[in-house]
Amino acid sequence: MSIRVSTTNLFDQGLSAISERQRGMLDLQQQVSTGRRVARPSDDPIAAGRILDVTQSQAVSEQFVRNADAAQSALSLTEQNLSSVVGLLQDVRTAVVAAGNPALGDAGRATLAGELRGRYQDLLGLANATDGQGNYLYSGYRGGIRPFSETAPGQVQYAGDQGQRIIQLSPSRFIEVSESGTDVFQRVRTGNGAFVVQADPANGGSARVGPGTVTDPAAWDAAANPGRFTLRFDVDSGVVPAVTTYDIVDAVSGNSLLTGAAASATGPYGRTYVPGASIALRSQGAEPAFDFGANVMVEGAPADGDAVSVTRSGSQDIFATINEAIEALETPVTGVQSSTRLANAITLAISNLDNGIGRVLDVQTSLGSRQREVESTRSTSADLADQYTAEVSRLRDVDFAKAISDLTLQQTLLQAAQQSFLRVQNLSLFELL
Numbered sequence: 069m070s071i072r073v074s075t076t077n078l079f080d081q082g083l084s085a086i087s088e089r090q091r092g093m094l095d096l097q098q099q100v101s102t103g104r105r106v107a108r109p110s111d112d113p114i115a116a117g118r119i120l121d122v123t124q125s126q127a128v129s130e131q132f133v134r135n136a137d138a139a140q141s142a143l144s145l146t147e148q149n150l151s152s153v154v155g156l157l158q159d160v161r162t163a164v165v166a167a168g169n170p171a172l173g174d175a176g177r178a179t180l181a182g183e184l185r186g187r188y189q190d191l192l193g194l195a196n197a198t199d200g201q202g203n204y205l206y207s208g209y210r211g212g213i214r215p216f217s218e219t220a221p222g223q224v225q226y227a228g229d230q231g232q233r234i235i236q237l238s239p240s241r242f243i244e245v246s247e248s249g250t251d252v253f254q255r256v257r258t259g260n261g262a263f264v265v266q267a268d269p270a271n272g273g274s275a276r277v278g279p280g281t282v283t284d285p286a287a288w289d290a291a292a293n294p295g296r297f298t299l300r301f302d303v304d305s306g307v308v309p310a311v312t313t314y315d316i317v318d319a320v321s322g323n324s325l326l327t328g329a330a331a332s333a334t335g336p337y338g339r340t341y342v343p344g345a346s347i348a349l350r351s352q353g354a355e356p357a358f359d360f361g362a363n364v365m366v367e368g369a370p371a372d373g374d375a376v377s378v379t380r381s382g383s384q385d386i387f388a389t390i391n392e393a394i395e396a397l398e399t400p401v402t403g404v405q406s407s408t409r410l411a412n413a414i415t416l417a418i419s420n421l422d423n424g425i426g427r428v429l430d431v432q433t434s435l436g437s438r439q440r441e442v443e444s445t446r447s448t449s450a451d452l453a454d455q456y457t458a459e460v461s462r463l464r465d466v467d468f469a470k471a472i473s474d475l476t477l478q479q480t481l482l483q484a485a486q487q488s489f490l491r492v493q494n495l496s497l498f499e500l501l
Contacts, residue, residue: 222391274369287361302335
C-alpha cells in the first residue's frame with residue numbers, strides 16, 4: 069500500500085517546522101533578554117501561580133521589615149530622650165545635695181533654687197518632646213496632643229491618655245513604640261518607695277528624719293498593716309541629762325503599739341530615744357506582739373511633744389518634687405526649727421528624686437528590651453523576605469546557561485528546517501525540464 073504525499077503537504081509541513089523553530093527561538097531570545105523564564109502566566113501556569121503566592125508573602129515580610137525599622141527609630145528616639153531626662157534629674161539631685169551644705173547661706177540656696185527653676189523648665193520641654201513628625205513622645209495614643217502644661221507653679225496637668233502606640237512586627241506580634249507621660253513622669257513613688265517619713269512642720273526640736281527601710285517586705289505588705297503610724301516624743305527635763313522617750317501610735321486606730329491601749333498625749337513613753345538609732349516598727353521585750361517589717365531613723369534632739377509620721381508611699385509627679393525643693397531652698401533659714409525643716413525637706417526631695425530617676429531607668433530598661441525584640445523580629449522578617457526572593461527567582465528567572473544552550477540548539481534546528489525546506493522546494497518536474 070502506498071501513501072501519496074502532495075506537494076502542498078510538503079510545503080505546509082516545511083513552513084510549519086520553520087515557524088515552530090522560529091517561535092522557539094523568539095521565546096528563548098525573550099528569556100535571555102529579559103532574564104525571566106516566566107514572563108506570562110501562559111509560559112508556565114503552575115509556576116506563575118506559585119510566583120503570585122510567594123510574591124504576596126514576600127511583600128508582607130518586607131512590610132514587616134519596614135515596620136520594624138520605624139519601631140526601632142521611635143524606640144531609639146524615646147530612649148535618647150529619657151537619657152537626657154536622667155541626666156537632668158541627676159543634675160537636680162546634685163544641686164539639692166549641695167543645698168544641704170551647712171556653710172551655704174540663704175543667697176547661695178537662692179542661686180541653687182534659680183538653677184532648679186531652669187532645670188524644671190528643661191524637664192517640661194523634654195516631657196513635651198516630639199518625634200520630628202509632630203507626634204509627642206509621651207502623650208499615649210493622642211500623639212498630636214501636647215501632653216504636659218503647667219497650670220500653676222509646680223502643678224503640671226497631663227492632657228494625654230494612658231495608651232501606647234503600637235506597630236505590627238509579624239502576623240502575631242505587636243510592639244509598643246510610645247510611652248504614657250503619666251507612667252514616666254507622674255507615677256513616681258514617694259519616700260523610700262514603701263513609706264514616707266516626715267517630721268511635723270510644727271515640731272520645735274531639731275529632729276531630722278531619714279527615709280527609713282523595709283526589713284521584711286511580707287510583713288510590711290501584710291493586710292494587717294495599717295500603713296499609718298505616728299512617733300510621739302516626750303522629753304523629761306526633770307532629770308539631768310534629760311531623757312527622751314517615744315511612743316509608736318497606730319494612726320488608724322489611735323492605739324499605742326507599745327501598750328495596746330489608747331495612745332496618751334503625754335509621756336513618758338515605753339521606749340527610750342537614742343539619736344541615730346533605728347526605731348523598729350516591731351515589738352521589743354514585754355510589748356504586745358506586732359511586726360510591720362520596717363525601721364525608721366531619727367537623728368537630732370526632738371522637743372517635748374514633737375511628732376514624726378510614717379505613711380505608705382503614694383505617687384507624686386517629678387515636677388512637684390522639684391518645685392518642693394525649690395520652695396524649700398527659697399525659704400530663709402532663721403533658726404534651729406527652720407534649719408531642721410530645710411534638712412528634712414532636702415532628705416525627702418533626694419528620696420523622691422531617686423525614685424524618679426529609678427522610674428525613668430525602669431522605662432529605659434523596658435525600651436531596651438523592646439529594641440532587642442524588634443531587632444530579632446526584623447532579622448527574622450528580613451530572612452523570610454530573602455528566602456521568598458530566592459524562591460521567586462528560582463521560579464521566574466531564567467537559567468542563562470541552559471537558555472543559551474537551548475537557543476543554540478533552536479538555531480541549529482531552524483537551519484536544518486530551512487535547508488530541508490529548500491531541498492523540498494527543488495523537488496519539481498520543472499527542475500528536470
